[in-house]
Amino acid sequence: MTPSFRRWLAVALVLGAASAAAVVFINRTPAVAATLILRNGRIVTLDDGHPDVQAIAARGDRILAIGSEEQIARFKGPDTEVIDLAGQLAVPGLIEGHGHFLGVGQAAMQLNLRNARTWDDVVAMVDTAVRQARPGEWILGRGWHQEKWAVPPSPAVEGFPTHASISAVSPDNPVYLVHASGHAAFANAKAMELAGVTARTANPPGGEILKDTSGEPAGLFRETAAGLIARALGEARQKMTPAEIEAERRRMIALASAEALSKGITTFHDAGVPFADAALYRAVVDEGQLPIRLWVMIREGVDALAAGLAPARLVDHGDHRLTVRAIKVSMDGALGSRGAWLLEPYTDMPASTGLNTTPVEQVRAIAELALANHYQLCVHAIGDRANRETLDIFEQAFASRPGGGRALRWRVEHAQHLHPDDIPRFARLGVVAAMQGIHCTSDALYVLARLGAKRAEEGAYLWQTLVKSGAVAPVEDVDPLASYYATVSRKLADGTRFYPDQRLGRIEALRTYTINAAYSGFEDGIKGTLSPGKLADVTVIDHDILTMPEDDIPAARVAMTIVGGKVAYRR
Numbered sequence: 001m002t003p004s005f006r007r008w009l010a011v012a013l014v015l016g017a018a019s020a021a022a023v024v025f026i027n028r029t030p031a032v033a034a035t036l037i038l039r040n041g042r043i044v045t046l047d048d049g050h051p052d053v054q055a056i057a058a059r060g061d062r063i064l065a066i067g068s069e070e071q072i073a074r075f076k077g078p079d080t081e082v083i084d085l086a087g088q089l090a091v092p093g094l095i096e097g098h099g100h101f102l103g104v105g106q107a108a109m110q111l112n113l114r115n116a117r118t119w120d121d122v123v124a125m126v127d128t129a130v131r132q133a134r135p136g137e138w139i140l141g142r143g144w145h146q147e148k149w150a151v152p153p154s155p156a157v158e159g160f161p162t163h164a165s166i167s168a169v170s171p172d173n174p175v176y177l178v179h180a181s182g183h184a185a186f187a188n189a190k191a192m193e194l195a196g197v198t199a200r201t202a203n204p205p206g207g208e209i210l211k212d213t214s215g216e217p218a219g220l221f222r223e224t225a226a227g228l229i230a231r232a233l234g235e236a237r238q239k240m241t242p243a244e245i246e247a248e249r250r251r252m253i254a255l256a257s258a259e260a261l262s263k264g265i266t267t268f269h270d271a272g273v274p275f276a277d278a279a280l281y282r283a284v285v286d287e288g289q290l291p292i293r294l295w296v297m298i299r300e301g302v303d304a305l306a307a308g309l310a311p312a313r314l315v316d317h318g319d320h321r322l323t324v325r326a327i328k329v330s331m332d333g334a335l336g337s338r339g340a341w342l343l344e345p346y347t348d349m350p351a352s353t354g355l356n357t358t359p360v361e362q363v364r365a366i367a368e369l370a371l372a373n374h375y376q377l378c379v380h381a382i383g384d385r386a387n388r389e390t391l392d393i394f395e396q397a398f399a400s401r402p403g404g405g406r407a408l409r410w411r412v413e414h415a416q417h418l419h420p421d422d423i424p425r426f427a428r429l430g431v432v433a434a435m436q437g438i439h440c441t442s443d444a445l446y447v448l449a450r451l452g453a454k455r456a457e458e459g460a461y462l463w464q465t466l467v468k469s470g471a472v473a474p475v476e477d478v479d480p481l482a483s484y485y486a487t488v489s490r491k492l493a494d495g496t497r498f499y500p501d502q503r504l505g506r507i508e509a510l511r512t513y514t515i516n517a518a519y520s521g522f523e524d525g526i527k528g529t530l531s532p533g534k535l536a537d538v539t540v541i542d543h544d545i546l547t548m549p550e551d552d553i554p555a556a557r558v559a560m561t562i563v564g565g566k567v568a569y570r571r
Contacts, residue, residue, distance in 0.1 A: 035058060035079070036059075041086065041090050042088065058088070066531070073324065079267055090539070091510060091539050092515070099271060100270065102270075122166070126139055126169060127169040141176075148444045158338075163188050167221070175187065176427060183223055201228070210504070222339050257414045269295045297326040319564070330357045338442060340382040379413065387415055391426075415433040416435070417461075436483060437504075447460050481558070537562065538560075559571050
């Protein structure tokens with residue numbers, strides 16, 4: 001695959017191609033001194049001209065030169081900081097191609113249910129939180145996943161627990177626990193009471209209230225139905241002053257920044273915030289308080305988008321700390337909650353084909369707004385029906401634009417299950433398939449049950465198939481190294497591999513978190529490779545994930561994260 005071929009379609013695994021920046025080597029004494037030099041490690045630049053070098057020099061926030069130890073030593077001045085990598089691996093700053101930035105910060109402020117091994121574990125964590133809370137205080141949590149518990153919950157409806165046990169330990173505190181996918185949530189009796197949810201409450205468009213055999217709400221709310229509980233939480237939060245709300249969100253930003261930097265992430269693609277949060281990001285950047293770079297998708301209704309897109313648009317604001325130039329909309333939900341929109345019914349629930357969470361005509365209207373305001377459009381689509389409908393909308397929009405999709409770089413977020421007929425369309429249309437490697441090994445436990453063997457083999461997480469078709473394919477906890485391991489191994493906890501023919505090579509996988517992700521945000525000219533003139537964003541890893549034994553990759557850790565030529569995190 002040639003660099004020019006990669007450049008027009010990527011996934012994050014995300015996405016694109018190596019840029020051919022000029023490489024500067026020094027044959028004479030330099031006129032300027034570096035502010036930072038990295039040496040004595042393996043430096044993988046992903047610059048096609050010089051992919052491996054011995055040292056790198058930066059001045060200010062830019063890469064000044066790359067080359068041998070001798071060549072770069074000439075840039076050392078009296079004030080140059082020299083970092084001895086001691087044999088560690090240095091790569092271009094890792095880019096999180098799809099995450100929820102404030103959600104990362106919020107997760108640090110509520111119950112982390114990711115490691116719960118049973119429903120009883122979740123109940124016990126809620127019980128402990130209630131004992132420490134005031135009566136009436138909301139108990140919030142996120143990260144549970146019924147398919148990953150060691151013991152299925154009982155009683156259960158469609159494999160999901162019912163609220164009785166959790167309501168028993170929280171009679172006076174509303175409880176709202178978001179599923180690991182973000183596409184379902186669990187509520188106790190008190191939360192449902194405050195939300196006015198009863199057996200007579202109808203399903204909202206694009207959502208479902210799971211009910212037991214007697215017709216009573218079981219506690220599980222799929223997709224847009226979770227908004228019924230979220231609105232009740234919002235009403236409770238209206239008692240907070242604007243200053244309290246802003247202080248809380250600023251704390252989320254600080255916590256998310258620290259978490260992302262500790263994982264080696266230098267740029268974070270925030271997959272959907274309202275205009276108000278984007279404005280707060282700008283304020284934090286203007287105050288010099290954002291230690292990471294953000295690339296932001298706006299998520300609002302059609303009317304709000306029409307009014308707010310033009311004034312909100314930012315590119316490389318605040319010394320390349322903030323870009324706001326994309327729109328996020330969801331066509332469907334998640335496979336785990338059976339919210340993904342399918343062409344044919346679920347194998348394990350034949351009465352359902354999932355949920356279309358945003359009407360197709362509304363997505364089409366948002367596409368027109370994106371065109372008119374020079375925004376990228378990023379559509380969440382997981383099921384094969386959702387992906388087909390999205391590609392249809394994209395194809396119609398591209399027909400009227402010079403350069404078509406390759407000039408616009410619109411994205412399908414996740415693209416997890418595709419009909420074989422639609423796979424070639426990504427390459428033909430120039431659509432970015434913004435996939436995440438870890439979703440494959442994370443979801444593998446239930447993919448066969450949801451889709452059946454034939455659909456899973458032909459259309460689920462087809463990274464290599466997308467690459468060979470002309471697309472560049474892929475990339476819970478934002479962790480590039482965990483995603484990298486999933487991408488190169490597709491190995492599950494029990495040692496089996498999920499359709500291993502679809503895994504990627506190690507360099508190709510590294511591109512998904514660097515130059516491909518940069519391409520997906522029109523930032524491949526300033527990020528994604530360690531090339532002179534680009535931003536001095538570098539991730540240092542304590543082991544060489546490109547050569548170490550595959551099974552040892554999960555033991556690798558980020559040793560240092562450098563943003564703009566300054567160390568932002570050191571382990």
